[in-house]
Amino acid sequence: xxxxxxxxEPEVRYYDRDQAYATVRLATKERGYTLQNGTQVPDRTxxxxxxxxxxxxxxxxxxxxxxxxxxxxxxxxxxxxDDKKGQRHYxxxxxxxxxxxxxxxxxxxxxxxxxxxxxxxxxxxxxxSVPF
Numbered sequence: 001x002x003x004x005x006x007x008x009e010p011e012v013r014y015y016d017r018d019q020a021y022a023t024v025r026l027a028t029k030e031r032g033y034t035l036q037n038g039t040q041v042p043d044r045t046x047x048x049x050x051x052x053x054x055x056x057x058x059x060x061x062x063x064x065x066x067x068x069x070x071x072x073x074x075x076x077x078x079x080x081x082d083d084k085k086g087q088r089h090y091x092x093x094x095x096x097x098x099x100x101x102x103x104x105x106x107x108x109x110x111x112x113x114x115x116x117x118x119x120x121x122x123x124x125x126x127x128x129s130v131p132f
Contacts (some may be wrong), residue, residue: 002072002094003102004028012061022057024050026094051097052075063101073098099115125128 007025014020025047032043050072052060064070075097082088 002026002028002050002070002074004048004064004065004072005070006070009049009066010060010064012057020054020057022060022065024060024070025051026050026072037088042106047090048094050096051077052099056096056099059099067103069102070104071100072096088123108126 004026005029010022010024012020012022026049028046028048030046031046032041034040072094074094077093078096079091079093080088081091
């Protein structure tokens with residue numbers, strides 16, 4: 001689970017017919033503090049690469065922009081690849097399974113925030129409303 005701010009506009013690509021894939025750079029911040037001996041520990045920002053597919057990627061394309069606050073649930077994936085010089089590089093990615101938009105939209109924008117129902121259905125989940 002991550003809560004953070006989008007660092008740059010999401011990259012969305014389409015493959016096959018109507019299948020979408022999105023990449024979002026998310027910044028999470030750990031607040032600084034002061035130790036008992038008076039030493040200041042500064043704020044720390046970590047950057048995460050978040051991958052989203054299909055309907056979640058389409059929601060990101062429509063509603064998510066730089067600076068927006070997101071709640072992401074997903075799995076951690078470790079990826080390695082060899083560059084042209086033969087050096088091995090390692091990356092850590094988050095494969096998103098759930099997304100919640102936390103930033104309120106300004107009144108000047110006519111786009112409405114997707115309902116939680118729409119996000120759940122985009123994620124492949126069912127309508128979780130209780131009949132009683």
